[in-house]
Amino acid sequence: MLLAPLLLPLLLLALAAHALYKALSSPLNRIPGPWYARLTSLVLKWHEFRANRTRYIHELHLRYGPAVRIAPREMAFASAGAVREIYCSGGSGFDKTEFYDLFRVYGRRTMFTTLDKDHHARRKRIIADRYANSNIVRPKPLGGIAERAAKFAQRCAQSGLLVEFQLGLHAYAFDCVTHHLFHPHGTDSLLQGGKDEAIMREVTFDDSLQNRLFQHYWPTAHRLLHKLLYLFAKPRETPLADHFVLDSCNADDSAPFTLLDRLREPAHGLDPLDVAAECLDHMAAGIDTTGDALCFLMWEVSQPRSMRFQRKLQQEVRQTKAESPSSFVVDGMPYLDAVVMEGLRCFPAIPMSLPRYVPPGGRTIDGYFLPAGTIVSCQPYSVHRIDTAVFPDPDTFNPERWLDPKGDAERKRLLFAFANGGRGCVGKHLALAEMKLLLQAVYSRFTTLPDATMTEADMEMSDQLISSRPAGQRCLLRFVPLQESELLE
Template identity: 60%
Template sequence: MDRLIGGAKFMSDGTKAVLPATTTCIMLLNPLSVAAILGALLVFYLARCYSSPLWRIPGPALSKITSIALRWHEFGANRTLYIHSLHLKYGPVVRIAPKEVSYTSYEAVKEIYGSLGSGYDKHRFYNLFKVFGRRTMFSTLVKGDHAKRKRIIADRYANSNVVKPIALSGIEKRAKSLSGSVLMQQVQVKLHSYACDCVTHHLFHPYGTNSLQKQEDTDMMEQVTTDDSLRNRLIQHHYPVFYQYFSKILDLFFDPRTTPLAKDFVVGATSKIDPAPFTLLSRLQDKRESGSSVNQMDAIDIAAECTDHMVAGIDTTGDSLCFLLWELSQPASLEIQRKLREEIRENPDASFDKLSYLDAVVQEGLRCYPAIPMSLPRVVPPGGKTVDGYFVSEGTIVSSQAYSVHRNNDAVFPNPETFSPERWLSPTGEAERKRHMFAFAHGGRGCVGKHLALAEMKILLRGIYGRYSTVPDPSITPESMRSHDQIISARPYGQRCLLRFVPIANEEAFLARQSLLKSDFGFHPSERCISFNLYPYSSHLPHCVVKTQGGRRGVNATVVSQIILQVWSWGLKITGALATGKSHRVSVGISLEPYSLLALLPWMWITSVEIQFITLRKSLEPAVKA
């Protein structure tokens, strides 16, 4: 007979009974057993988190044990603003995930990205930027490999090469082409076309694109700028094994990165002979033909490098210009436009890099809307490092994002959310401002195309604001223009930016229209305008119609006359009509000499006003040549 001794089962012959495997599995799958195992694993995991050197670093409690919050915002194209909100709450050092820390101080930026940061290699995140399966200068992870490639490339992006007449003429030609065709444009598309044509001119001349005028080049450019592969590439990065086996299924739900037109164009361009000496293609072909085994690049390497530069040049410069023109077109920026126009008019022959206010506008644009606003991840080297007062263990991902570096240092950038070019004109704090500018990153692995991008931006702004004033189209809202993350850059959430370009010949009417829009002219609340409809300019005639309707009783004629007198003082001839009364609407012509209105209608209540600026009373200065 079987016996139980001490809870163990023994057979009649004295041998210990062996439970069948299925019985053992059932016992292990018992809910209590499973809960105990999971609980033990959870306790072990939490103990590891608590004992981590990163535990002391400020941040949300959830971020200390899981990266789920960060992933959620990444997949929602909101990583940049999420991290910025954490810095506003927790300070310049924030733990954003169990093995990831974000910084905003200059000391941290210098440590990670400057000369001291030579040991901080790029994170495998940069594997996403391989082209044709090859690493480019941007996607190299180790500093030594990056330095070798940069030695080949850097001189083509040096300022001395960018400002050569033949190199600069291509940018100036394209700026003139764009600024001559923008009376009513979807400016985001045009700006990316401009950026595309400029960067391909610098890469391949005379084999660059003409996407401002040729549809096939426009199609290629739009394939790059309308890419919607963020989620697909994030899955590829964070879950590589999963992506390896299920990529075909994922591609059905999340668009992959596909730019065949761009790759075909670059392969064709890089196969051409005798590119201009200032171009990158010329440099790469020369190095290939030199036969040096150290710097040897085959045809695929050259095509990959040029593709990477072209795509980066389209996205970053085009997006930054788009956000900057939107900012300059706001009613609050009218005075900035005026100062910029004044400097351009007074210095028609000055080089683009000698205009101080233009430089201030561009610097402030890059501070508020950096070309790459997002984190640039690096890996802490063996042995760990102390960054901004906190020890971080080896293998930890550390980064800074320009968006926050430019906003979380109030002593350097007071009122950081205010667009103020004037901050760059003060000699006080100039060195600190320059140190804290992270728009093109820092150190030897910073943006190699900085000087080219600045030239493109300044030359175009000089061309536009020497000829036009700009206002946003009513269909474009702050919500549609909010920053929307891409894999490393950002674009407007609505993916369009429509601006109206008002010729300088209509400037006085433009300023009158904008001032009327912002002012209530001292109306009593019961008499305040309840509607204010402004009609766009004709592209040929300097006129604008302003309609306003009074309150329940109407607006006193004296108040209306004050409006007309102010318009008159701006140097505009005016005509229009007043509707009076309630049951009987009487039209009253407005004299070109509006003073008569004060004596004629002091007792009347005006129910609506229509004013038309029909012509200018004084001659205007000619528009500056772009």
């Protein structure tokens, strides 16, 4: 009886001793990193909840090197060898972690949220055809993008000098991706104030980060506390987008080039909810990624420090337009390509970590043996900056580094903006076409300059699970007609 009051403290002490022993005897202890990463993941989670994971991990890379321990069983890498092993070995790399469960749609797994390679490969075989470059550059798909790029430039001209162009870029990306998914039932959110703009705002201005992370890390507590949590950390709710996608998927006249037309082919055996889930997933992904990548890029191109790059870009796109006034050009413009590549290096659409599980038997990455089940990842933001031999002065935006043939292979090997391997971004060619045609439409007509009310702090990265947006959630630029800006010079 006298021993009973001591049992609970002794049990707690034994559990603490066991946890400490595991921490001190872990094979990951040889890997550099902050001391607390051996004991807890709470510091990492704290930065995630504060929308700061990307910069926090990058600071650890700068301090400890390209391999760093960030939690008791989680590692971050920033080398070409690690990218190749984690994401390309066996074609599709290591399997995804349960982190991707956060992105299931209607309770279904889409291509993006499948965890194992075999299920992913089966779904990708259905989808990849519609995102192949040969399909993107056909007249109908590419013409739809060019039409929306011209409409964006017209919207800027009608708005006068000052444009809240982050909103416009999201509208442009939304209209482009829905054209590719659903034509002739794509959106026209560039027409301000309409129902399509309301759908775009619902998907884009999402503040469910904390709620979704809480659900991921503490699912039982989330089920018990979700009503209380709703008061200060709302879940993601997209009723307008849901209705739009479900209605679009019910239409029976989708164009042959669209993803919807492909998914509905009877041979694939997808039920209507699988089709709608896949389409909604692609739609949501296509807005923030392309929209914010363009936003960060055009903000940088508009700075006084980058004006010489803007001038050279204007010269090339105007010359190309003069030579081919009626065609849509996405290739053969080296300076435009360099600007886009450098934009993706400095401001990748998905800058954050892409977590994977080390497979059975363990693997050696960058000289460190990692047991099976260890979580490993690379984040594009760091992969693009940590190797200063390949990218000298890595924090400086300099498109002309991509015009130097020396080191071209090494630069391309380290470009991780669309991930790598069999699970790399299937929409890469669509995103590149959208970016290039938009930049041509703008810089053949305008000089862009930052508004005086904007600050660098407004344009700091704010992590949103995988994508990243400007911290101020706005970006004001002045669009000066090119002839007028030339006179000013």
